[in-house]
Amino acid sequence: MLSLTVYPIVFIVVWSLFGLFLGILLLRTIFNYTDPNPFGKVGRLGFKVRKATEKWVYPSSRFLAMYRIDTRLAPLMTILIGLVLTYFAMQIVGNTFFVIDGLTAGVTTGRPMVFVGFVLYGLLSVFVLFIFIRFISSWFVFTRRTFLGFVKRVTDPVLIPVQRLIPPIGMFDISAMIVLLLIGFLQSIVLRVFVYP
Numbered sequence: 001m002l003s004l005t006v007y008p009i010v011f012i013v014v015w016s017l018f019g020l021f022l023g024i025l026l027l028r029t030i031f032n033y034t035d036p037n038p039f040g041k042v043g044r045l046g047f048k049v050r051k052a053t054e055k056w057v058y059p060s061s062r063f064l065a066m067y068r069i070d071t072r073l074a075p076l077m078t079i080l081i082g083l084v085l086t087y088f089a090m091q092i093v094g095n096t097f098f099v100i101d102g103l104t105a106g107v108t109t110g111r112p113m114v115f116v117g118f119v120l121y122g123l124l125s126v127f128v129l130f131i132f133i134r135f136i137s138s139w140f141v142f143t144r145r146t147f148l149g150f151v152k153r154v155t156d157p158v159l160i161p162v163q164r165l166i167p168p169i170g171m172f173d174i175s176a177m178i179v180l181l182l183i184g185f186l187q188s189i190v191l192r193v194f195v196y197p
Helices: 002-034 041-066 071-108 112-137 147-165 175-195
Strands: none
Touching: 002 041, 002 071, 041 071, 071 112, 112 147, 112 175, 147 175
């Protein structure tokens, strides 16, 4: 069972990497506010930390500058985004292992209803992943010939009608969250009907 053997190891590794990321960005935040002497040892370390983290912090810094918010807070915003992405990535990995374990159990026990239930659950999980990818990619420009274009074409038939019913509130589009809640509800129905009747 992947959920019991492999997932705990992946969980520890991923959250340890996030902890390292968190530590480095907190260090950068401290350097942003203390602004040490650039010619001293601490100043050189601060320069190295800034240089190493610039590609991660720059999008947040640009976003904060657009709204005239202190850009020294950009590492904290990057930490928050990293936390959300890490959480959802772990949910996706856990869900994938759950589906693989369920499909294996359905085949080995000879219960076709369980197998069908986990196939449906897995397809809904892939759709959740596509919505998540679309949300992340909304910050970037992409063409219809790329994988992100494919993701947009797959998710448009569901997201566009919901966006028409519930227009964005300011700069926040909550339609994707509502679709994700509905998919979660459908997944629980699939599990109750096919897997745990």
